[in-house]
Amino acid sequence: MTSLAALTALCMPPAVVPPAPDWSQIEDTLGMPLPQDYKDLITTYGPGQFGGFITLCQPYVPSEWADLTGPMPARLRQQIEEVRQAARDPWQLPQSPENLFAMGVTGNGDYLFWVTQPADSPDRWIVAVNEALRASWFAYNGSVTEFLVSVLSGTTSVPMFPADLLDHTPAFIPSTLESSTPAAAARTSVSTRAIRAWANANGYDLPERGRIPSEIIDAWKRENPS
Incomplete structure (x- = not known):
């Protein structure tokens, strides 16, 4: 059975x-x-969410946070390096930033990356998960489809994923890419995570939960223009 057939069965x-x-x-x-x-x-x-938690980026979508072909992958590489360097004890990356290409996000603001090596053999690329621009990384030695099958079947446990992820039967929730859809909600969550990571790296005292003050959002927008 192919990995895609296994995923469609789940x-x-x-x-x-x-x-x-x-x-x-x-x-x-x-x-x-x-x-x-x-x-x-x-x-x-098509567009949507796996297991009510994992959203894969798509090409040419309106949201920059879900657009595979937009500035988001390069911006995330830059932000990860900025956060890492700003830490009191800079942590090690599992790969050079230029070898990390963002292609998914979770409901908690964790990011899924391809490790794009060898560059000319994409079918050999593996998956790396980063905990919301923090030091924690998890590597899965397989394709993104194999990763989804393994996670959603309970074979692989990703440390930064919630313990109750599989409390309900895995399902794919399709969405359109309009502002009133779950895709828009996922975009908002990702953007909020990025703002929190940027704020903490730039000296703002911002708690992990709760409303982000408008002055911090404005400052982030000035530093990260669309």
């Missing part, structure tokens, strides 16, 4: 999905090839 794809994107054009835009399993995954499921 999480039924929606009956209707958007037309498959032009992957050649997307790869030209990115300047790199993409793993075939990811392309098959997006073509099969």
Whole structure:
């Protein structure tokens, strides 16, 4: 059984999905090839959330925080390095920043990356999970589809994921990319996490939970223009 077949057995794809994107054009835009399993995954499921927790980035979507082809992957590499260097005891990255390409996010603001080595063999890329721009990393030696199957079946436990992730039967929740959809809520969560990480790295006393003061949001926007 292929990893995609195993995933569809766990999480039924929606009956209707958007037309498959032009992957050649997307790869030209990115300047790199993409793993075939990811392309098959997006073509099969379209936009949405796995297990009510994991959202994969998509090409050419309105939200910059979910846009695989936008500035988000490069911005996250920069932010991770800024947060790391600002720490009292800078922590080690599992890979050089240039080898990390963001391709997913969780409901807690954790990020999923491809480790893009070897650069010309995307089907050999593995998955790295970062805990919301902090020091904690988890590496999975397999594709993103294999990662989803392993996590959603309970075979792999990611330390930064919630303990109750599998309390309910895994499912795929499809979404449109309009502002009133779950995708927009996921975008807001990611953006909030990024603002908190930036604020803490820049000397603001900001608690982990609760409302972010408007002056901090304004300062973040000035430093991170769209």
